[in-house]
Amino acid sequence: MKGVEPSINDVARAAGVSTATVSRALRGLPNVSAATAAKVTQVAEQLGYSASPAAVSLASGATRNIAIVCSQLNMWFTSNVCEAIVRAAQDEGFTASLLCLGKGSLHEAGAGQRRRVQAAKLRRRADAVIVVALPLLAGELAELQALNVPVVFVGPAVTGQACVHIDEYATAREATSYLLGRGHTTIAHLTGPADDDAEEGPPLLRLRGYVDALAAGGIEVDYELIAHCDYDREAARSAARDLLRTRPDTSAILGFSDVHAAGALAAAADLDLRVPADIAIVGIDGSELSEVLALTSLAQDPVLQGEAAVSLALDMLTGAPVPEQNVFPTTLIERASV
Amino acid sequence: MKGVEPSINDVARAAGVSTATVSRALRGLPNVSAATAAKVTQVAEQLGYSASPAAVSLASGATRNIAIVCSQLNMWFTSNVCEAIVRAAQDEGFTASLLCLGKGSLHEAGAGQRRRVQAAKLRRRADAVIVVALPLLAGELAELQALNVPVVFVGPAVTGQACVHIDEYATAREATSYLLGRGHTTIAHLTGPADDDAEEGPPLLRLRGYVDALAAGGIEVDYELIAHCDYDREAARSAARDLLRTRPDTSAILGFSDVHAAGALAAAADLDLRVPADIAIVGIDGSELSEVLALTSLAQDPVLQGEAAVSLALDMLTGAPVPEQNVFPTTLIERASV
DNA sequence: CTGTTAGCGCGTTCAC
DNA sequence: GTGAACGCGCTAACAG
Numbered sequence: 001m002k003g004v005e006p007s008i009n010d011v012a013r014a015a016g017v018s019t020a021t022v023s024r025a026l027r028g029l030p031n032v033s034a035a036t037a038a039k040v041t042q043v044a045e046q047l048g049y050s051a052s053p054a055a056v057s058l059a060s061g062a063t064r065n066i067a068i069v070c071s072q073l074n075m076w077f078t079s080n081v082c083e084a085i086v087r088a089a090q091d092e093g094f095t096a097s098l099l100c101l102g103k104g105s106l107h108e109a110g111a112g113q114r115r116r117v118q119a120a121k122l123r124r125r126a127d128a129v130i131v132v133a134l135p136l137l138a139g140e141l142a143e144l145q146a147l148n149v150p151v152v153f154v155g156p157a158v159t160g161q162a163c164v165h166i167d168e169y170a171t172a173r174e175a176t177s178y179l180l181g182r183g184h185t186t187i188a189h190l191t192g193p194a195d196d197d198a199e200e201g202p203p204l205l206r207l208r209g210y211v212d213a214l215a216a217g218g219i220e221v222d223y224e225l226i227a228h229c230d231y232d233r234e235a236a237r238s239a240a241r242d243l244l245r246t247r248p249d250t251s252a253i254l255g256f257s258d259v260h261a262a263g264a265l266a267a268a269a270d271l272d273l274r275v276p277a278d279i280a281i282v283g284i285d286g287s288e289l290s291e292v293l294a295l296t297s298l299a300q301d302p303v304l305q306g307e308a309a310v311s312l313a314l315d316m317l318t319g320a321p322v323p324e325q326n327v328f329p330t331t332l333i334e335r336a337s338v
Numbered sequence: 339m340k341g342v343e344p345s346i347n348d349v350a351r352a353a354g355v356s357t358a359t360v361s362r363a364l365r366g367l368p369n370v371s372a373a374t375a376a377k378v379t380q381v382a383e384q385l386g387y388s389a390s391p392a393a394v395s396l397a398s399g400a401t402r403n404i405a406i407v408c409s410q411l412n413m414w415f416t417s418n419v420c421e422a423i424v425r426a427a428q429d430e431g432f433t434a435s436l437l438c439l440g441k442g443s444l445h446e447a448g449a450g451q452r453r454r455v456q457a458a459k460l461r462r463r464a465d466a467v468i469v470v471a472l473p474l475l476a477g478e479l480a481e482l483q484a485l486n487v488p489v490v491f492v493g494p495a496v497t498g499q500a501c502v503h504i505d506e507y508a509t510a511r512e513a514t515s516y517l518l519g520r521g522h523t524t525i526a527h528l529t530g531p532a533d534d535d536a537e538e539g540p541p542l543l544r545l546r547g548y549v550d551a552l553a554a555g556g557i558e559v560d561y562e563l564i565a566h567c568d569y570d571r572e573a574a575r576s577a578a579r580d581l582l583r584t585r586p587d588t589s590a591i592l593g594f595s596d597v598h599a600a601g602a603l604a605a606a607a608d609l610d611l612r613v614p615a616d617i618a619i620v621g622i623d624g625s626e627l628s629e630v631l632a633l634t635s636l637a638q639d640p641v642l643q644g645e646a647a648v649s650l651a652l653d654m655l656t657g658a659p660v661p662e663q664n665v666f667p668t669t670l671i672e673r674a675s676v
Numbered sequence: 677c678t679g680t681t682a683g684c685g686c687g688t689t690c691a692c
Numbered sequence: 693g694t695g696a697a698c699g700c701g702c703t704a705a706c707a708g
Contacts (some may be wrong), residue, residue, distance in 0.1 A: 005462060007685055018695045023687060033693060050458045054401070055685035057392035058700045065435070073411065083411035084440045097435040100424045100536065109638070120388045124343065125433065233630070262630060265623035292571070292600060292630065345701055358678045361703060369677055393701035396684045680707075685700105692695080 006047045015043040026051070053095075064097045066313060069117060071134050075231065076258070076287040077302050078133045081154050084306025085130055092314060097126065101134065119143040122169035124185070128313035132306075135201050145147035150316035152309045156201050157325065162312050164305045164326045168202045171298050171330045172209030175254050175282050180217040182338060184252040184280060187214065188225040190236055190264055192256035203228075203256060206284070210254060225250065229260070236263020237270070240288060244271055244279070251279060252338075258283035258290045258297055265293055265337065280338040294336040304328055316333055344385045353381040364389070391573075403433045404651060405464035407455060409472050410440035410521050413569065414596070414625040415640050416471045419492050422644025423468055430652060430672035435464065439472065457481040466651035468492060470644075473539050488654035490647045494539050495663065500650050502643045502664045506540045509636050509668045510547030513592050518555040520676060521605040522590040522618060525552065525582055526563040528574055528602055530594035541566075541594060544622070548592060563588065567598070574601020577606070582609055582617070588674075589617060596628045596635055603631055603675065622668070632674040642666055 012019040014244045017036060022213060025032045025040035032040075043049075057063045066089045070078050082098065089096040099122075101115045117140040122129060133155035136144075141158065144151050150162070157163040179187050192203035211221050224247055229239040240263055244250055255261030257267070261283030265275060274280045283290050286299020305328055315322045347584060350357040355374060363370045363378035370378075381387075395401045404427045408416050420436065427434040437460075439453045455478040460467060466584050467482060471493035474482075479496065488500070495501040510527075517525050527548045530541035549559050562585055567577040576595070578601055582588055587671050593599030599621030611617050624637020641667055653660045 005685095008687095009685080019686080020688080020696080021694060024694090027687090031693060035694080050461055052396070052462050052685050054392045054395035054462065055700090056687080058390070058396050058702085059685075059687040061687095061700080063392070073424070074414070074417045076412070079411045079417045082436075083438050086411070086436050090437065090459075095435050097433050098420075098424050099428065100421050102421075104425065121433075122427075123388055124390050124392065233626075266533075288571075289630065292627065347701080357702075358680080358704085359678060362678090365703090371677060374677085390701050393684090394703075396686085397701075397703040399684080399703090678708080680705100682705080684703085686707100687694080687698105687700085689708100690696090 005052070006049045008049070008051065010043045011040065011047055012048050014047060015040045028059060039123060062127060063127050064093065065097055065126045066310065067097050067098045067099065067122055067129045068132060069101065069122075069129060069134060070132040071100065071114060072096075073100060075133070076285060076289065077155065077300075081132050081306040081309070082304035084303040085132070085310055088307045088310035094127070094310075094314075116140060117143055122147055127317055128247070129243055130309045130313060132309075150313045152313045152316075154305050154309045159200070160324065162316060162322055162324055162326075164312065164328065165309045166300045166330050167327050168205035169209040169212075171284060171300075172206035172254065173213040173286065174209075174330070174332065175298050176210045176213035177217070178332060179252045179254065179280060179282060179338070180213065180219075182252075182280065185217075185219060186222075186225065186247070186249050187219075187252045187254060188227065188247065188250045190227050190229065190243070190256060190260045191241055192228075192260070193230045194228065206236045206256060212216065227261075231257065231259055231337065233259050233263045236260040237266040238263075240264040241266035241270055244268070244273070253279065253281050255281065255283040258285040258287045258295060261295050261297065261337070262289050262293055265295065276336065276338050286331075286333055290333070290335065296338040297333050298330045298334045299333050300330045343390070344387045346387070346389065346501070348608065349382045349385055349387050351387060353378045369622045372622050395655075401463060401465050402431060403435055403436050403464045404574055404648065405460055405467045406462075406470060407437045407439065407467060407472060408470040409438065409452060411436075411438060413471070414627065415624060415638075418640035419470050419644040419647070422641040424647045425649055430648065432465070432648075432652075439467070454478060455481055460485055465655055466490070468651060470647075470648045480535045488651045490651045492643050492647045498592065498662065500654060500660055500662055500664075502646045502650065502666065503540075504598065504638045504668050505665050506543035507547040507550075509638075510544035510592065510621060511551040512547075512668070512670065513622065514548045514551030515555070516670060517590045517592065517618060517620060517676070518551065518557075520590075520618065521542075523555075523557060524560075524563065524585070524587050525557075525590045525592060526565065526585065526588045527592045528565050528567065528578055528581070528594060529587040531568045531599070532566065543600035544594060547644065567601075569595065569597055571597050571601045571604065574598040575604040576601075578602040578605035579608055582606070582611065591617065591619050593621045596623040596625045596631075596633060599633050599635065599675070600627050600631055603633065614674065614676050620676060624669075624671055628671070628673065634673045635671050636668040637671050638666060 008019045011023045025037040086096040128150040130152045135156045153163045157165045227239040227243045229235040253264045283297040285294045286297045290297040346357045350360045363375040424434040466488040468490045471627040473494045491501045495503045565577040565581045567573040590603045621633045621635040624635045
């Protein structure tokens with residue numbers, strides 16, 4: 001009912017000790033007698049006291065907050081990673097704040113490029129930053145580093161930085177090999193968006209895996225079989241339709257993601273092709289979409305990756321050395337699309 | 339390169355004015371001459387100054403942060419609403435922090451009940467709280483109110499509180515009427531989870547709409563046609579399968595959500611029923627799932643709702659009176675499942 | 677229109 | 693083991 005929050009002074013007064021002692025006791029510092037510690041804790045609880053985050057932050061310099069920077073929340077990988085981060089942060093006594101830089105909803109005009117990472121929006125607001133599924137633009141890395149806080153990347157890897165990701169190359173290669181093993185020889189690849197800046201982003205890495213798998217199977221790359229589109233089912237559908245019309249001899253498609261694969265599936269339906277009889281389709285992610293559509297996919301675990309990112313960030317916060325490349329496995333899940 | 343952030347004092351010194359003037363100038367307060375304002379702004383920019391959020395918060399009492407409380411981020415409605423909130427908050431100069439109280443990932447043991455809303459986790463951390471798609475447990479509303487900040491609910495409505503939602507009753511009624519209009523008379527309803535506490539939650543309201551639509555069509559409710567399950571496709575599939583086995587005369591199913599409808603679709607496939615020939619299925623949400631599965635659905639717009647929630651919260655912050663019930667429309671999208 | 681003076685609520689030296 | 697004093701960086705009164 002009272003509109004005023006009890007401060008550390010109130011606790012100190014009620015407990016008959018100084019504010020310094022309250023501070024020490026409540027934070028479990030060693031130099032407090034068990035008796036006073038108990039007393040203070042009890043009084044604090046009774047008063048419903050909790051330290052003002054702002055005051056703590058101002059005095060200590062730490063925010064106990066982890067900032068998440070992502071593109072859009074309404075994508076399978078991102079939402080799952082973010083949720084895992086939020087939960088892990090909570091469990092560690094951290095809050096989590098979110099920044100969405102993606103192209104934005106259809107309601108917004110333009111819908112052009114995404115917003116840039118702005119250091120000012122992050123400065124003194126977080127003890128660590130986790131960048132989720134966001135290929136960096138030129139200069140953004142520098143800006144993030146200027147924050148002087150641990151930065152962890154989930155998804156697109158950044159060389160020289162703490163990263164959590166799957167083995168893009170190996171995953172695509174395995175998927176392609178799998179299709180080769182099933183007898184396919186004309187395998188198309190509906191690859192991902194050209195990362196604005198990152199030359200070594202997932203699309204390129206997966207493309208290499210695809211190419212090398214073909215090579216290992218004695219098949220030369222046919223660039224007509226490589227289409228390229230954004231993270232959008234309709235775009236993928238359209239791209240796949242074009243591809244299948246240009247090259248009706250295509251017998252299998254490897255999608256960059258399940259979304260791409262779903263688009264390919266729709267394209268096949270558009271062209272009255274039967275899956276997998278006329279055309280086999282494989283995706284990457286192992287998302288719900290792949291379950292729903294019975295899509296064979298190489299599954300990754302976003303929750304594990306989100307948790308790992310938090311763990312890395314907190315370790316870095318303590319100054320502990322952490323491995324830069326934290327690679328998580330993918331597993332082939334066979335469903336009806338092959 | 340410098341590890342030290344410039345403070346308001348540095349700016350004041352460099353600009354040859356007092357800190358108070360800097361504060362006023364940078365916040366655009368009226369009582370500053372245009373000349374000094376310009377000077378201060380210029381110096382601040384040059385120094386790369388930005389106010390310490392903690393200090394601002396401590397001195398002003400406001401956090402310029404909006405706390406979002408949700409269950410899980412990896413659900414269509416929630417993730418879209420949250421993203422919209424985050425974006426709208428950003429645009430208004432607010433940060434957004436997130437709390438996930440849902441049952442948690444499969445990695446966590448137990449996976450029992452969700453965590454409770456804890457006021458302590460929110461106290462002095464946000465100027466407003468937006469609760470997204472989270473039916474409240476007993477006592478939680480009181481705890482939220484004790485925060486003394488605006489609280490807005492998106493999804494499940496709370497009487498007497500600022501809410502953003504669709505007309506649950508009318509939506510379900512329209513969906514049911516639509517099926518009636520298509521000649522169906524044995525219409526089942528795969529309804530939602532029993533909200534732990536909220537008697538008047540979406541499941542019950544939609545159920546009423548369903549019942550009343552039947553009544554208006556001269557059809558008596560058949561409780562055998564009402565199944566009940568959680569927000570989970572597999573659970574829905576299983577429930578729908580049971581229902582269809584018990585009542586093979588069922589000619590249509592209204593799902594509580596697209597997820598429920600997707601489960602029903604899978605169940606139909608399990609039983610070798612053809613959709614829509616043998617059984618028609620309608621969902622609610624108009625999510626991507628409904629697109630992918632060609633599910634007829636009553637679509638709602640989570641982005642609009644998230645934006646509205648922020649707008650409401652900020653209005654309440656200024657003390658402006660706001661309407662309590664903010665109802666958004668749903669629109670029927672006809673696809674192949676009917 | 678501007679500067680001065682106090683706090684905001686804590687953590688953190690130091691002395692004791 | 694404990695307390696007094698100071699400072700974190702800023703806003704809010706109040707003077708002028």
